[in-house]
Amino acid sequence: MLKLFKKSKEKIPKSEIITEPKEPKTPPVSKCGKPLLLDNSRWERRLHKELMSLIKEPPPGVTVDTESVQQNLSEWKINIKGFEGTLYEGEDFQLLFKFNNKYPFDSPEVTFIGNNIPVHPHVYSNGHICLSILTEDWSPALSVQSVCLSIASMLSSCREKKRPPDNTLYVKTCNKNPKKTKWWYHDDSV
Amino acid sequence: METFKANDANRDELIMQQQREIEKEISDSTPLVSDQLPLTCLKAEYNGDDIFTAKIQDLAKRYKYMRRTRPDGNCFFRAFAYSYLEYLTCNSHAYQEFLRLAEGSKDKLIELGFPSFTLEDFHETFMEVVKRVCPKSSAGASEIVQTELHKVFNEQGYSDYVVVYLRLITSGQLQEDANFYQNFIEGSFTIEEFRHQEVEPMYKESDHIHIIALCTALSAGVRVEYLDRGEGGSVKTHDFPEGTDPKVFLIYRPGHYDILYPI
Secondary structure: OOOEOOOOOOOOOOHHHHHOOOOOOOOOEOOOOOEOOOHHHHHHHHHHHHHHHHHHOOOOOEEEEHHHHHHOOOEEEEEEEOOOOOOOOOOEEEEEEEOOOOOOOOOOEEEEEOOOOOOEOOEOOOOEEOOHHHOOOOOOOOOHHHHHHHHHHHHHOOOOOOOOOOHHHHHHHOOOOHHHOOOEOOOOOO | OHHHHHHHHHHHHHHHHHHHHHHHHHHHHOOOEOOOEEOOHHHHHOOOOHHHHHHHHHHHOOEEEEEOEOOOOOHHHHHHHHHHHHHHHOOHHHHHHHHHHHHHHHHHHHHOOOOHHHHHHHHHHHHHHHHHOOOOOOOOHHHHHHHHHHHHHOOHHHHHHHHHHHHHHHHHHHHHOHHHHHOOOOOOOOHHHHHHHHHOOOOOOOOHHHHHHHHHHHOOOEEEEEOOOOOOOOOEEEEEOOOOOOOEEEEEEOOEEEEEEEO
């Protein structure tokens, strides 16, 4: 269960300018000079589809804050309930999903937000979650729904409410974006 | 203590930044799939290296051209898809059979438990690509189809969707015949973990097990020529599955696959 964190600093480093350029005004062009017609609308289409499905057939305990999505399709707030019979029974949590236009090739950025951050060995007090499918084990075949299910299952299987052992240091030094943390995943059994 | 922490954090940032710079350099300098190049272009990479030079000469007796693929961890899947579809553009009968198999693959994956929901997008785009390279019988048509193939594979929006779909097919095959494939997995990985961690995510490199599973799922034979520093003066050849009549020819150098064209 040890997640080794490590991270970066609060201030946005210069490197980000290189790594996450603003969307260019002109359509991006592929190596052989043909415009990439598909990409722009495609991630939105996919998000719409996921949204519809999540509203129509939400997994147990999961609800989308549709108001948040209406304002901005690339940021969703999702409410998630602690299941009965688990350490989190009766608690309500909120997740923030942020997507970019490379979704679903890029994983969503997912954090707990709000007043109640679950006390869990894989959840830092700033809401960052150590879960491998959110970074290196992300696959485009996963979805918002599968991420919610993984997080729900991570909470349900917890046997002792406590913060990660490196919480204080991590929260002090990490980047605001958890995807900028180079996580070390150790034990999935918690 | 503070200083130590800051250094640690900075180092992480630097590592990630360097990694992104390397990735960017690769994507700027290497197309997803290159034009056909003479096989002898490999020699320049190993100038003065006797072992490699001898092996490239050996390889040149059987292959005339190659296409490079971008070394992004998806190279096996991309090279395989390109090469197999290129074969199909000139083989109407095999194309029709593949079309049927590809059409049916989605339902099969759904039966295996893949979420139809995310699968649909990838299948749809995959089928669109397959249909765009349908063999045509009119004069000069095969060149047009091959140009189309090359164009599609260099558009990331299509090319990566094809890669994802092949990864899912591979994963489905591993699941379907889990007892068999479990034997190939080292360590304490279960098939389930292996599929989710080493097959389905993009950019994860392929090993024999990926190749065997994909070839089996698509009934497509692949020959891989291994060019490495090993003894013997000739490249090692492996066919997947064994005894197959290969339609796809790839060269493997540690960590990377490119496409070959037999003489």
